[in-house]
Amino acid sequence: MRRERFGPGDVLIYVLLALLCLTIVFAFMHLLSISLSPNYVATKGGLLLFPKDITFDNYMKVFKNRYIWLGYKNTLIRTLAGTSLQLIVTALGAYVLSKKYFPHRSFWTLLIVFTMFFSGGLIPTFLLVKRLGLIDTYASMIIPGLVSAYNLTIMRNYFQSLPEEIEESCMIDGAGRMRIFWQFILPLSTPILATVALWLAVGHWNAWFDVLIYISDKEKRTLQVVLRNIIVTGTQELDTDASAHSVADEPLVSPEGLKAASIYVATIPILCVYPFLQRYFVKGIMVGSLKG
Amino acid sequence: MTSGLTGHGRTVHPALAEFKKYVKYWDLCLMLAPVIAYFIIFKYIPMGGIVIAFKDYKLGLGISGSMWVGFENFIQAFQTRFFIRSIRNTLIISLYKLAVGFPSPIVLALLLNEVRHSAYKRVVQTISYLPHFLSWVIMAGILTQLLSPNNGAVNALLKNWFGRKESISFLLDNRYFRGTAVVSDVWKGVGWGSILYLATISSIDPTLYEAAICDGASRPQRVRYITLPCIMPTITIMLILNLGSILDAGFDQILNLYSSAVYETGDIIDTYVYRVGLVDWNYKLSTAIGLFKNLIGFMLVVTTNAIAKRISGNGIW
Numbered sequence: 001m002r003r004e005r006f007g008p009g010d011v012l013i014y015v016l017l018a019l020l021c022l023t024i025v026f027a028f029m030h031l032l033s034i035s036l037s038p039n040y041v042a043t044k045g046g047l048l049l050f051p052k053d054i055t056f057d058n059y060m061k062v063f064k065n066r067y068i069w070l071g072y073k074n075t076l077i078r079t080l081a082g083t084s085l086q087l088i089v090t091a092l093g094a095y096v097l098s099k100k101y102f103p104h105r106s107f108w109t110l111l112i113v114f115t116m117f118f119s120g121g122l123i124p125t126f127l128l129v130k131r132l133g134l135i136d137t138y139a140s141m142i143i144p145g146l147v148s149a150y151n152l153t154i155m156r157n158y159f160q161s162l163p164e165e166i167e168e169s170c171m172i173d174g175a176g177r178m179r180i181f182w183q184f185i186l187p188l189s190t191p192i193l194a195t196v197a198l199w200l201a202v203g204h205w206n207a208w209f210d211v212l213i214y215i216s217d218k219e220k221r222t223l224q225v226v227l228r229n230i231i232v233t234g235t236q237e238l239d240t241d242a243s244a245h246s247v248a249d250e251p252l253v254s255p256e257g258l259k260a261a262s263i264y265v266a267t268i269p270i271l272c273v274y275p276f277l278q279r280y281f282v283k284g285i286m287v288g289s290l291k292g
Numbered sequence: 293m294t295s296g297l298t299g300h301g302r303t304v305h306p307a308l309a310e311f312k313k314y315v316k317y318w319d320l321c322l323m324l325a326p327v328i329a330y331f332i333i334f335k336y337i338p339m340g341g342i343v344i345a346f347k348d349y350k351l352g353l354g355i356s357g358s359m360w361v362g363f364e365n366f367i368q369a370f371q372t373r374f375f376i377r378s379i380r381n382t383l384i385i386s387l388y389k390l391a392v393g394f395p396s397p398i399v400l401a402l403l404l405n406e407v408r409h410s411a412y413k414r415v416v417q418t419i420s421y422l423p424h425f426l427s428w429v430i431m432a433g434i435l436t437q438l439l440s441p442n443n444g445a446v447n448a449l450l451k452n453w454f455g456r457k458e459s460i461s462f463l464l465d466n467r468y469f470r471g472t473a474v475v476s477d478v479w480k481g482v483g484w485g486s487i488l489y490l491a492t493i494s495s496i497d498p499t500l501y502e503a504a505i506c507d508g509a510s511r512p513q514r515v516r517y518i519t520l521p522c523i524m525p526t527i528t529i530m531l532i533l534n535l536g537s538i539l540d541a542g543f544d545q546i547l548n549l550y551s552s553a554v555y556e557t558g559d560i561i562d563t564y565v566y567r568v569g570l571v572d573w574n575y576k577l578s579t580a581i582g583l584f585k586n587l588i589g590f591m592l593v594v595t596t597n598a599i600a601k602r603i604s605g606n607g608i609w
Contacts, residue, residue, distance in 0.1 A: 006408070009511060013403050014412065020400070021419040023479065027434055030445050034437065045443030046452075093327030096320045103313040108328065115335040118590045121582030123569045124341025127355075128334070146330045177319045206427035209544070213570055224429045231433035232548050256437060263433045270425055278418060281425075282487055 035059065035261040039254035057252040058261035068265060071223035074138075078222060079204040082142040086200050087193065090147050094155035095181055109156075116149045129214060140214035141207065141222070151196050158192040159185065194280055205270065223266050231259045345580035365580035374555075375581060378564040381470075381557060385541040388474045390534055396478050397485030398527060402515060404486060405493050420483025432548035435476055439463055469554040477545060488530070489523055496522045529600050536596030539589045561585050 029049045034042045035058050036051035062068055096102055097109055119125070125144065134140040162185065170180045186193065208224035215221060221229075304312075314321055345365055347358040369375045400420070407413040423431065438445050441459035450456040462472040496519065504514050543562035550558040561581065569578025 010406070010408070013406050017400075017403055017407065017412075017416045020482070021416055024419050024423060026445075027438055031434060031437060043443055045445075046448035047445040089326045089330070092323040096324040096327075099320065102317060102320055102324075103310065108324065112327070112331055115331055117593050118339070118586055119335065120338025120341050121579060121586055122565055123344065123575050123579045123582065124338035125334070126570065127341060127344075127575070128338050143330075144334055146334070147327050149331075152327070177317075178323070181323070202425055206425075206429075208427060208429050209547075224427055227433065228429045228548070231436065232429065256443070259433055260437060263430055267426060267430055271422075274422060274425060275418060278421060282421075 031260045031263060034256050035264055037257060038252035039257065042254040042256045042260075055252045058254070058257035059265070061253050061258060062261045062265050067218070067221065067226045068223070068262070070219060071221055071226035071266075074220055075205060075223040077138060078141045078207070079201050081138070082204045083197055083200040085142060086146055086148075086151075087197050090152050090196070091155055091186065091189075091193065092181070093147065094152050095159050095185060097152070098156045098159035112147075112149050112152060126213060135214055136217045136220060138220065141204075141210050144210065144214075151199065155189075155192055155196060158189060162188055191283065195283055198277055198280055202270075227262055227266050230262050342579065342583050344576055345583045347576060349576040349579075351575075365576045366584065369577060369581050369584070374559070374564060377556070378559050378561045382539055382541045382560040382562075385470055385473060385546075385558075385560060386538045388470060389477055389541070390538070392474055393478045393481065393485075394531060394534055396482045398489050398523070400482055400486040401489035401493060401523075402519065404490060405519070406511070406515075417483065420486070422483070423480040424484035426480075428544040428548045431476065431480060431545075435472075435549065436463065439472065463549055464551065464553045466554050466557040469550065469558045473542070473545060473549060473558065476549070477542060489526065492523045492526045493519060525604055529604050532596045532600045532603070536593040537589070538592065539585055 026047065026049065030047055033048040033051040036054050036056070037048065038053050038055045038057070041048065041052045093112075097105060097112075099105070102108075129135065129140055129144055134143065166184055166188070167180055170184055175183070206224060208222070208228055211220075211222050211225045212228070215225070341355065344355060344358075346360060346362060347355070348361045348364070349355065349358045404413055404416060407416070426434075439447070439460075439462040441447055441461045441464075444459075446462070447456075447459040450460065460468055462468045500518050500522075501514060504518055509517065539561060541560040541562070543560070543566075546558055546560050546563050547566065550563065562585075565578050565582045565585070568574050568581065
């Protein structure tokens with residue numbers, strides 16, 4: 001196969017793939033250039049692959065917006081707290097349901113899997129969260145979506161694939177099931193734990209709808225919602241202390257540049273870690289497609 | 293252990309025997325408890341809230357205090373033009389997405405598989421997976437800038453390269469909204485979607501290709517007669533499973549991209565349920581429409597899963 005010549009067919013394939021990638025790369029370069037360019041360049045229009053007359057005014061103004069910082073703080077809180085809590089609870093449950101001897105295992109599994117296909121819907125869930133007094137709390141961003149039946153199933157399948165003998169020999173040594181789980185099962189399961197943790201973390205970083213409906217307190221808005229108010233609905237005041245800064249302070253700011261800068265400020269963490277973590281995400285898809 | 297008999301031959305009540313099993317595995321029960329509690333409270337209790345759909349729900353009276361009205365809310369839903377419109381939009385957008393978005397990852401996987409420089413393949417994969425990790429909020433931000441009719445890059449390209457005179461309002465014009473939604477959805481998901489097919493392709497027995505080369509099969513022939521038939525089971529299953537979720541036309545995407553200007557072509561069932569329920573605060577109508585959608589969706593998923601299971605011996609659970 002490898003001995004065949006690099007023919008016109010190959011050229012076509014390479015070009016097609018390059019085109020797909022260029023649309024993505026150009027979009028990001030364009031946005032970056034707009035965010036780094038002064039207003040008279042940004043509003044001119046057309047594809048701008050490299051910034052002209054570089055200015056950081058847009059970024060300065062975004063960083064002066066205290067809701068961006070609050071958003072960062074809230075997003076970090078929900079991502080860290082949510083991911084760890086979800087991971088622990090899901091792993092515990094998945095481990096139990098991976099045990100064939102657990103009484104009525106198929107019933108408990110069905111109870112969970114059924115919720116993947118039918119739900120009470122938006123309003124009943126909303127009313128429940130309200131009734132539980134979770135409105136305007138960080139808990140409303142974590143608890144209503146605490147366990148995903150899909151992630152639980154994937155973890156359960158992984159635990160099931162671990163050799164039974166580990167547990168048996170530990171039992172003979174007198175270790176309780178809790179200890180076996182923490183000391184032996186979890187360390188053996190780092191690949192699946194890492195993958196699910198990454199999925200959960202990205203999910204929290206990108207989540208916005210729960211904040212939109214459960215949080216009205218401006219101080220608790222996450223980055224995505226602050227961003228959504230800036231770029232989608234246009235309701236977030238970009239000048240939070242308009243009185244303190246006159247237009248003269250940032251003469252080069254443009255609405256386009258501000259939006260582009262806000263997008264970059266919110267996306268930079270993902271862009272930075274993504275290349276290094278990509279293979280773990282991909283590995284997860286493979287694990288998920290293996291049936292236990 | 294499963295019978296009601298103990299070692300001493302005394303008969304124990306079966307329920308007690310069942311209970312004793314849980315006592316024996318008390319530590320496992322403790323570990324499972326949070327998960328079960330979560331699903332009962334946050335998944336099954338809201339299912340009880342479905343009764344709102346059959347009641348004249350009044351905030352002051354609560355769910356149990358409100359009057360039963362039978363199918364009144366459903367009748368009302370079907371009498372509004374907007375509900376019918378949202379069903380139509382959901383089906384049209386979903387079918388477009390299926391028609392374009394379903395084959396795209398397969399084609400991408402086939403193309404990637406033909407790439408001989410592994411470095412190039414890795415770069416293409418890394419770049420094409422990236423949009424999957426961005427939220428639709430971010431995507432909406434990127435798209436509104438690129439597609440802006442005033443100074444967006446796409447309109448500038450259309451004018452300079454293709455000689456178009458007028459700008460296109462991709463997100464505000466009913467003629468273009470659905471197309472924009474479909475293309476942007478493919479753009480975001482095509483790379484990620486190709487992973488599954490690439491994995492399937494990489495599991496094909498290489499001797500098949502070697503034999504084909506000996507027989508003088510060209511590269512297109514090898515794709516046609518080896519690769520495609522080998523990934524066909526995966527394609528079939530994915531197609532069936534996709535058909536099962538045809539009522540999900542992409543809530544996150546539409547809610548961030550649409551505006552009242554394009555409700556006519558862009559308002560899908562999920563966004564309509566959201567607006568009726570949490571913008572207009574009409575709980576009973578929203579619940580009724582949501583229930584209608586969930587029931588049909590449930591039947592679709594169960595049917596398609598049963599078919600998928602029969603074909604492959606392997607459903608999604």
